[in-house]
Amino acid sequence: MERIVHTDDKGRNYDAWKGEDGQFVIIGPGEGLVDSLELPEPFATRLHNVLHSRGLLNSRELSRRSKELFGALQEALTIDVQRLNEAYYQYEQEDLGGRND
Numbered sequence: 153m154e155r156i157v158h159t160d161d162k163g164r165n166y167d168a169w170k171g172e173d174g175q176f177v178i179i180g181p182g183e184g185l186v187d188s189l190e191l192p193e194p195f196a197t198r199l200h201n202v203l204h205s206r207g208l209l210n211s212r213e214l215s216r217r218s219k220e221l222f223g224a225l226q227e228a229l230t231i232d233v234q235r236l237n238e239a240y241y242q243y244e245q246e247d248l249g250g251r252n253d
Contacts, residue, residue, distance in 0.1 A: 153170065153177075154170045155170075156169075157204075158170070162197050164200045165201050165205070167179040180209025180213075181204055181209055181210075195228065195232060202227045202228045206223065208224060
């Protein structure tokens with residue numbers, strides 16, 4: 153078996169074992185983990201990928217590196233803040249015809 157990064161159809165990255173038959177065994181983060189929190193897309197996928205990139209693949213890692221979980225949430229929310237800021241800017245440019253108030 154070979155350890156790889158597998159990306160699913162939602163764009164979520166997983167550490168996985170790939171067998172010679174092409175089948176995957178997910179190591180983590182767990183499939184459906186962020187979905188169980190009922191988070192909206194694309195935030196759920198961003199959070200999942202931040203957890204993956206930080207190596208928070210299972211509860212054992214979380215207990216060893218609990219501060220990383222807080223950092224992962226902050227990182228995922230920072231992306232949303234940036235997107236919200238951009239949305240405000242676009243809205244004002246389009247809605248106000250480019251006028252600055």
